[in-house]
Amino acid sequence: MRVLEDILSRRADLLSVEAGSRESVHGSGPAWSECISSKRWRSSGEWFSAPQLLPKPDDWFARSDFRAFMANRLRGRPVKRRAALPSTTLEAIESSRWILDLKDDWDEQGAEGYSEATWSRACGFLALQATLVRRSLARELPSPAILPGPKGSIDLHWKTQRFELLVNIPREEAEPATFYGDDYGTLCIRGNLKASEEVLGLVGFWLLV
Amino acid sequence: MWPKENIPNESSVFMRVFRTFITQGNVLPNAFRDQGGGMSVDWDKYATPAQTRDRARRPENNAVVSLLVGAVRDVDGLAVEHEPVQENSCDERGNPLRPNRAHCEVIGEKTTERRVKLSRLWRWEVPLEE
Numbered sequence: 001m002r003v004l005e006d007i008l009s010r011r012a013d014l015l016s017v018e019a020g021s022r023e024s025v026h027g028s029g030p031a032w033s034e035c036i037s038s039k040r041w042r043s044s045g046e047w048f049s050a051p052q053l054l055p056k057p058d059d060w061f062a063r064s065d066f067r068a069f070m071a072n073r074l075r076g077r078p079v080k081r082r083a084a085l086p087s088t089t090l091e092a093i094e095s096s097r098w099i100l101d102l103k104d105d106w107d108e109q110g111a112e113g114y115s116e117a118t119w120s121r122a123c124g125f126l127a128l129q130a131t132l133v134r135r136s137l138a139r140e141l142p143s144p145a146i147l148p149g150p151k152g153s154i155d156l157h158w159k160t161q162r163f164e165l166l167v168n169i170p171r172e173e174a175e176p177a178t179f180y181g182d183d184y185g186t187l188c189i190r191g192n193l194k195a196s197e198e199v200l201g202l203v204g205f206w207l208l209v
Numbered sequence: 210m211w212p213k214e215n216i217p218n219e220s221s222v223f224m225r226v227f228r229t230f231i232t233q234g235n236v237l238p239n240a241f242r243d244q245g246g247g248m249s250v251d252w253d254k255y256a257t258p259a260q261t262r263d264r265a266r267r268p269e270n271n272a273v274v275s276l277l278v279g280a281v282r283d284v285d286g287l288a289v290e291h292e293p294v295q296e297n298s299c300d301e302r303g304n305p306l307r308p309n310r311a312h313c314e315v316i317g318e319k320t321t322e323r324r325v326k327l328s329r330l331w332r333w334e335v336p337l338e339e
Contacts, residue, residue, distance in 0.1 A: 102229075106229070107227040107230075108227065108265060108266045108267060108270065109225075109227070109244050109249075110245075111242070145232065145237070147237060147239045148229065148239060149239050149242075150239065150242035150243070150319060151242075155237075155238065155239050157238060157239075164325060166238050166321045166324065166325050167321070168321045178320065178321045179321060180320070180321040180322035180325050181325075182325075190321075190322055
């Protein structure tokens with residue numbers, strides 16, 4: 001079975017320092033034109049910098065908003081960022097609050113209850129990835145099922161016709177999250193990650209490409 | 210005292226599934242988890258799906274699925290072992306256990322990968338009551 005984890009984690013690392021994919025929307029990085037020109041040296045084989053994936057200003061801003069954005073940037077004023085969390089992700093998060101009502105032995109076989117801290121970390125991870133996918137790929141991340149996992153952990157479960165991906169956010173914050181996904185065939189991805197980090201290589205590439 | 214036996218790959222084991230782990234007629238990966246030393250199941254040589262369900266505290270909250278032993282063993286890192294519960298046995302907390310000759314354990318940590326793979330192996334035996 002071919003394992004892609006090394007390639008993906010390496011590319012995700014590269015992505016995290018990509019100015020155009022992160023800084024420009026936060027308003028503290030270079031302007032759009034700078035972002036685009038800074039990517040030109042990249043080879044076309046790099047999936048994260050393919051020109052067709054670069055968002056255009058109009059993707060996220062109305063023209064007037066974009067002018068105001070640029071004007072503020074030029075004057076060094078703080079720039080407001082439009083909320084980027086997809087509504088489906090928000091709904092998935094809101095509708096998973098029931099997990100917090102599960103107390104110890106909720107399955108009548110000794111399962112542990114769930115802390116708000118673990119649930120928040122799981123939802124934070126999902127929000128981070130969904131925002132990243134929207135910002136970097138101009139796509140919507142499919143909503144996962146947010147589920148009560150083993151030993152007080154939370155599962156994020158994506159299942160599509162082509163892929164299945166399970167991410168487990170452990171109860172202990174110091175422990176890494178674990179993930180496994182495959183295409184029901186020969187391609188699979190597995191490994192650990194930090195729940196507080198953006199990992200486009202995991203959810204974006206796997207679920208959208 | 211019941212002897213510990215070898216379970217052939219062609220056998221099946223029954224597993225109770227609590228209603229929270231079932232969504233739209235599917236058993237989710239989070240259903241596959243350890244209780245104590247392993248994941249408790251019943252060998253079909255000594256149990257029926259109904260008996261497995263009736264061992265739950267509230268059977269009406271549980272469905273029963275079967276797993277082919279050979280398929281479980283094919284998941285890297287998992288083993289299926291016969292662990293009959295003898296008369297006068299207790300759990301880790303000292304609570305008395307009901308004797309169960311069919312009892313087996315699926316041994317091996319239930320990692321995300323193994324849980325995904327186990328969630329593709331089950332077959333309905335007793336669906337959840339509406």
